[in-house]
Amino acid sequence: MAVTRGFVGRRASARDPRLPPGQYDVGSSWPVLTAESTPSIGTDRFRLTVDGAVEEQVTWDWAQLRALPASTWRGDIHCVTTWSKLDTWFTGVPVDVLLDAARPLPTATHVMVTSSTGYTTNLPLADVVDEKAWVVWEHEGAPLAREHGGPVRLIVPHLYFWKSAKWISRITLRDSDEPGFWERNGYHMRGDPWLEQRFDGD
Amino acid sequence: MVTDDLTRAAAARATRWRDARVVDVTHHGDRGVVLRLDVPDRIPHRPGQHYVLRLRAEDGYTASRSYSVVSAPSEDLVELYVERIPDGEVSTFLADVVEPGDLLETRGPIGRWFVWDGRSRALGIGGGSGVAPLVSMLRHAHEIGRPELLSLAVTARSAAELPYVDELRAAKALVALTRVNDLPPGPTRLDAAVLGALVDPGATVYLCGSTRFTLAMETHLAVGGQPASTIRVERFGAGVAPG
Numbered sequence: 001m002a003v004t005r006g007f008v009g010r011r012a013s014a015r016d017p018r019l020p021p022g023q024y025d026v027g028s029s030w031p032v033l034t035a036e037s038t039p040s041i042g043t044d045r046f047r048l049t050v051d052g053a054v055e056e057q058v059t060w061d062w063a064q065l066r067a068l069p070a071s072t073w074r075g076d077i078h079c080v081t082t083w084s085k086l087d088t089w090f091t092g093v094p095v096d097v098l099l100d101a102a103r104p105l106p107t108a109t110h111v112m113v114t115s116s117t118g119y120t121t122n123l124p125l126a127d128v129v130d131e132k133a134w135v136v137w138e139h140e141g142a143p144l145a146r147e148h149g150g151p152v153r154l155i156v157p158h159l160y161f162w163k164s165a166k167w168i169s170r171i172t173l174r175d176s177d178e179p180g181f182w183e184r185n186g187y188h189m190r191g192d193p194w195l196e197q198r199f200d201g202d
Numbered sequence: 203m204v205t206d207d208l209t210r211a212a213a214a215r216a217t218r219w220r221d222a223r224v225v226d227v228t229h230h231g232d233r234g235v236v237l238r239l240d241v242p243d244r245i246p247h248r249p250g251q252h253y254v255l256r257l258r259a260e261d262g263y264t265a266s267r268s269y270s271v272v273s274a275p276s277e278d279l280v281e282l283y284v285e286r287i288p289d290g291e292v293s294t295f296l297a298d299v300v301e302p303g304d305l306l307e308t309r310g311p312i313g314r315w316f317v318w319d320g321r322s323r324a325l326g327i328g329g330g331s332g333v334a335p336l337v338s339m340l341r342h343a344h345e346i347g348r349p350e351l352l353s354l355a356v357t358a359r360s361a362a363e364l365p366y367v368d369e370l371r372a373a374k375a376l377v378a379l380t381r382v383n384d385l386p387p388g389p390t391r392l393d394a395a396v397l398g399a400l401v402d403p404g405a406t407v408y409l410c411g412s413t414r415f416t417l418a419m420e421t422h423l424a425v426g427g428q429p430a431s432t433i434r435v436e437r438f439g440a441g442v443a444p445g
Contacts (some may be wrong), residue, residue: 184315201214
C-alpha cells in the first residue's frame with residue numbers, strides 16, 4: 001500500500017471514536033442513495049408482512065403498526081459509500097415485537113427483507129433481534145420522508161445502511177442464507193462497518 | 203451458473219486494492235478534473251461501473267471515495283471524472299495536488315446493477331457530473347458499432363459546466379442548458395414534455411445525478427409512462443452505490 005504523495009488529510013485533532021474506519025462525518029445532512037425509482041406509498045396502501053419460517057404469518061396495516069408500542073433509537077448510522085451520520089434518532093418499533101407476533105420456527109437462521117420496489121437484503125436473524133433493528137416511521141420527530149424510505153423503513157444501525165431497507169413490505173424468515181440485491185451485485189453478505197465489510201471478498 | 207461463478211470470482215478480484223499510476227491529469231473548467239490511471243492487472247469494467255480511490259497519509263490515515271469510470275472497457279487506461287467539491291477532502295486533493303507519476307490506491311471495477319453491456323436499448327439521463335458513466339456507455343456503444351441502441355439526455359447549467367460536452371453533442375445527445383443556453387437549438391430543461399418524448403418502455407433507463415435531479419426525472423418518466431421497474435438510478439452527493 002502506497003502512501004499518497006502530499007496527502008495529509010483533514011483530521012480533527014482527535015478522530016471521533018464513533019466513526020468506523022474509512023468513514024467521515026457528514027454532519028447534519030443525510031445523503032439519499034437508492035438504486036431504484038422512488039415509490040410513492042400512501043399509508044392507506046401500506047402493508048408489512050412477516051412470513052416464511054414462522055408459526056403464523058402476520059400482516060400489519062398502517063393503523064395496526066402504529067398501534068404497537070413505539071420507542072426511539074438514537075445513535076450513529078454508516079453508509080458503505082463512506083459517510084456516517086452521528087447522533088441521529090428514529091421512532092418505530094423493534095423488529096422483536098413483530099417477530100414475537102409471528103413466532104419464528106427454531107430452524108430460522110436468517111431473514112430476507114423485501115421492499116415494495118422489489119429491493120431485497122439478507123441478514124442473519126441474530127442481527128435483527130434483541131433491539132438491534134427497528135421498523136421506523138419517524139426521523140428526528142418528523143414523518144420519514146419518501147426519499148428516505150417513508151412511510152416505513154427498516155433500520156439496522158450496527159451494519160452498513162444498505163441493510164436498512166427503505167419502503168419495507170416483508171420480512172421473510174429463512175433456514176438458510178441467500179444474497180439480496182446489493183449482495184448479488186458486489187457487496188458484502190453481512191456489512192459490519194467496524195470490520196469494513198464493504199464489498200464481496202472483504 | 204458457471205457465468206455467475208466467474209462473475210463472482212472477478213468481483214472478488216476487483217475488490218483487491220492495487221496501486222495505480224496516474225498517467226494524465228486534465229482540468230475541465232474550474233471544477234472538473236479527468237484522471238487517467240494505469241491500473242496493474244486491470245479487470246475490464248462494464249460501462250456504468252465505478253472505482254474506489256483511497257488516499258493514504260504517512261500515519262496510515264485514509265480517505266476514500268467512489269468515482270464512475272468514463273473510459274470504454276477496451277481502453278488501456280481507466281479514466282475517471284472527479285468533480286472538485288469546494289470543501290471536499292478527497293476531490294480537492296485529486297484536483298489540486300495529484301500529478302502524473304503519482305500512485306493512487308484503487309479498487310474496482312465495482313457494481314453490477316448500474317451497468318449496460320450494449321445488448322439492448324438504453325436511455326441514459328445525466329445531470330452535471332452524472333454524465334460520467336453515460337459517456338462510458340456511449341464510447342462502448344460506438345466501439346461495438348451499436349450507437350443506435352443508446353439515447354442520451356443530459357443537462358447542466360451551461361456548456362462550460364457540462365463534462366464531455368463536445369463528445370456528447372457529437373453523439374447527438376439531447377443537451378439542456380438551464381442557465382446559459384449557448385448551444386442552440388436545445389431545450390433549457392429536461393421537463394415533463396422533453397422526457398415524455400423520450401419514454402421507451404422497452405428500454406432500460408440509466409439515471410445519474412444529484413438526489414434532487416434524479417427525483418424530478420423519475421417523476422417526469424413516471425408521468426410519461428416509463429415503467430418504474432425499467433429505471434436504474436445512481437444518485438450522488440456522497441458517492442455512488444447503496445446507502
